[in-house]
Amino acid sequence: MVTGRTFRQFAADLTSAITLAGITAGRGELVMLHAAALADTGTGRTVALVGRSGMGKTTATRRLGATLGYVTDETVAVDGAGMIVPYAKPLSLIVEELPAPKHQIGPDDLGLLVAPASPTLALVVLLDRKPNASTPKVTPLSHAEAIIELAPHTSSLGEVRQPVSRLCGILDATGGAVRVTYREAGDLAVVLPALLEQPAIRKTWRSVLHRGTEPSSEEHSHLHGAHSRVLKRAELLDAVEIPSPNGQDPELIVMTGQGVVRLSGIGPAIWHALATPCDLVGISERIAPHIGLPGGYESHLLESVEKLRSHGILLDA
Structure with a gap:
């Protein structure tokens, strides 16, 4: 009424x-x-x-x-x-x-x-x-x-x-x-x-939202120790990988229940590394062959992980 x-x-x-x-x-x-x-x-x-x-x-x-x-x-x-x-x-x-x-x-x-x-x-x-x-x-x-x-x-x-x-x-x-x-x-x-006359453009992005298979608890313990904090991806509404404007590392656009977030720099590498859950040591081992890790990387990696947690993109497993 x-x-x-x-x-x-x-x-x-x-x-x-x-x-x-x-x-x-x-x-x-x-x-x-x-x-x-x-x-x-x-x-x-x-x-x-x-x-x-x-x-x-x-x-x-x-x-x-x-x-x-x-x-x-x-x-x-x-x-x-x-x-x-x-x-x-x-x-x-x-x-x-x-x-x-x-x-x-x-x-x-x-x-x-x-x-x-x-x-x-x-x-x-x-x-x-x-x-x-x-x-x-x-x-x-x-x-x-x-x-x-x-x-x-x-x-x-x-x-x-x-x-x-x-x-x-x-x-x-x-x-x-x-x-x-x-x-x-x-x-x-x-x-x-x-x-209004500009033509369509070809697709350069790809959907990357898929669930990895969780490793067993034995695998967690064997790889990273029983007392490590294990991280995993949160449930996302969508995730898309887009070439970056500079033509170097691609960016990720993800949507959580909190909203849309743009990941660049080391963020996409961390997200891809967590196709299955692991701890910070495991993340570094997984991303090192792809992007390299400079000396003293640990604090930067931890800061990046915490930012992803604050946006609801990563969770404790």
Whole structure:
């Protein structure tokens, strides 16, 4: 039941209630980005504009909706084929000073174009609005960078099967995410049309989430002594290995119940070493042939292990 003391308050609460119901219905099936989306009216290729409050999503929607079809200004829900479930809700606009409720104004009243019935996600843009930006700047993002920035702007991501892999697949299909630093919504109108044409890119990441076989207690004792603290991997929602931007050691993007974590440096080596549980001595023995260990490595290894424990990636076995 939705009620309100005034019609404007009722409209705002009703809009929120319907949005929440839609997000709830899509849990576990759809990747849902808190973003605005606009589509090419001819091709259906759609840009998702992602950003925290104040980054200009609604303002950009009003400006770009004169030439691109309006898909949503709230939640971009993407299925496994890259199709977007349209949600052309009224735009929530600040007309009076807060805490007055936002006005709910329909896209037709704002002159926004109608999007094609089956829009396809073709571009992911992270908005970076800066009042002193002289010209718009487009910065390509690696998958690791993009996922870390996108994860806080999703709904129920942890309930999607292989959530990090799903995000990587979306980024492949859309040619990789970009950050656009801009000042005014008109700047986006200059750069987005060309970006919407960027092609898909080939897959370079791989899923590495698999369970190793736990060694027996006799094996633990034989290898590392009965009194050693044995470590193991925590149960993860997903883990993906991605080539690093410098072309050297790959990075790992893992998702735990606490969130998404990016592992670089010695972190991926430690995680791979714990395909089966072992103690610190065992970890060092397993990673030494692959990355080498300098003198005095013990304190750095222990510090790295403790960081992984604090993020819920490693546990005591």
